[in-house]
Amino acid sequence: MADSPPPERADAARNREIILAAALRLVETRGVDCVTMDTVASEAGVGKGTLFRRFESREGLMAAVLNTSETQWQASVIGGPPPLGPGAPPMERLLAFGHSRLRANLVSASLIEAAGRAGQRSVAAMSFANMHVRYLLRELGVEGDLPLLATAILAPLELVVLEQQVERERIPVERLEAAWDDLVRRVVGH
Amino acid sequence: MADSPPPERADAARNREIILAAALRLVETRGVDCVTMDTVASEAGVGKGTLFRRFESREGLMAAVLNTSETQWQASVIGGPPPLGPGAPPMERLLAFGHSRLRANLVSASLIEAAGRAGQRSVAAMSFANMHVRYLLRELGVEGDLPLLATAILAPLELVVLEQQVERERIPVERLEAAWDDLVRRVVGH
DNA sequence: GGATCAAACGGACCGTGGTCCGGTTGTATT
DNA sequence: AATACAACCGGACCACGGTCCGTTTGATCC
Structure with missing residues (x-):
């Protein structure tokens, strides 16, 4: 070093x-x-x-602002009450995680957008989510390229995708959640 | 009207x-x-x-520029030679589609980025891909919320996701393709 | 072929993100 | 405490995206 x-x-x-x-x-x-x-x-x-x-830039500043709420969220994933936090069975945790992430992205949509590249990449914001999902998948006995599988599961929760669906196609959040659950079950293999 | x-x-x-x-x-x-x-x-x-x-805007202009190559690509999906075009079995077509879309996104990365929201949303660029995947899934006998399932499959091919993996994590394209194939097989259920 | 009117034109103008550099302030050394 | 040096500060300055409005141009109708 x-x-x-x-x-x-x-x-x-x-x-x-x-x-x-x-x-x-x-x-x-x-x-x-x-x-x-x-x-x-x-x-x-x-x-x-x-x-x-x-x-560094406007994006950097916005990313820093975003980071405060993001850190809070991470804390509740690591140490908060179940089913999001530890204590619940892996599958329940995974589903709760997805719903929570989905809602969080929509709530701070404008901030995430303003943070642009700096928001998602740096500070390992995405990296944390990926790590967590990877862990839960392993816990569930899933085999394969876990890092990329985790990315694939996380991708539909990305803001760009969500906005297209919520704003453009007027799909209600509940349906998005249900569809995500379905995706996860298919990937995990029940 | x-x-x-x-x-x-x-x-x-x-x-x-x-x-x-x-x-x-x-x-x-x-x-x-x-x-x-x-x-x-x-x-x-x-x-x-x-x-x-x-x-309308710089993004709009870039989207228009992008649109020319995008249209070309769509044509080769609809009427080009198999396995991308019609003639091959659905699963092969689906996999070829994913690989092609992945490569296309990476090739015109900077243009897509410059086109921003105008690029992906409007002109039903994403809508076309979604429709096509939906069609192939139906052909494969997949059941469920097909529109959202298609979106979920398409999401990992989104540029924001790809860039994170290719630029940040230095993952080779072949591995991305393999992982996407795996995802698709899991979702379809072999 | 004029007359008429809407639509297209173009470049001066503005706000905002981002840079630069001369002056200032904190910190380490003796 | 005085000196020396690096880091920090701030606001003048620049480039680029986007707007506005007086002028020109092309379609339409007589």
Whole structure:
């Protein structure tokens, strides 16, 4: 491993928090796509350059905002009450997981969209889900290319796919859930 | 049905062709994300406003460019040689379809990305694929919510998913194909 | 062939994401 | 505590997507 990166300076860390808080506040009140970088900068009382140094891009900032709720969700998967959390049989957990992920994606749709590539790829947000599904599949005795099988199961829950179905084709969420359950049962093999 | 929309004026139609040709030329030579709207406008010898009136947005223009190759692909699915085209048994056709779609998505990745929402949703590009898969599934005697099952099968071929796997995780295309075949067999039930 | 009117045209203009660089502030060293 | 250096700060600046509106052009009807 290379030497660890130099620690963040105190003022820098403080500004990160300030900016993040300001961004979150603005997103909640005005809605994601009314939040410009200039707005965030002035709301946080810093220069625009600071925003971009800390968060790389608008997408990066949005990803950081998204990350807070995402972390919360992950916590409830790892340690929350069953059937989402541990304690329930694997199949029940898997189904609960899918439903929860589906709802979560729809709820923070606009934020995910604004986060773009930075949202899904980095921070291993998708990687966590994949790992969890892989674990449950193994638990269920499924054989094969587990990483890719997990990806295949997760793919229909991706926002791009969901939006097409919910917004364009007006399919109710319950039907999406039912169809996903069906998919999972077929893949697992009952 | 409402009265049909007024026909396009001659100069408008001519300009659409000119613009589309210019855009295609520029995309091929310089690469998608070096193509600005101003560039296309001056290359086509028209004003910027004309571009936006014809194609709504940059995404719309890119979608139109993409549409040409997409149409070609659809033709080879409907009427090309087997196993992609008609003549082969349904399962073979389905697998060939998946592989072909996967490759096609990767080939025009940047264009699809540039087309954004306009690319996948409109023009029923995705709708065509869904319809075709639905047809093949029915042919294979699969029962259940066919439209959603088709979507679920198609989802892992979506560009967002593929890019994560190919670029981020360095998974070779052959393995993706094999995994997709596996998925399909599980869903169909051999 | 004019007259008429809707539709298409084009380029000046604006907002926003993103960069850059001179000045400032925090941190390590003696 | 003073010095030195790196990291941080901020706002002027740029490029690009998108809009607007006065002008031109092509279809239609007499």
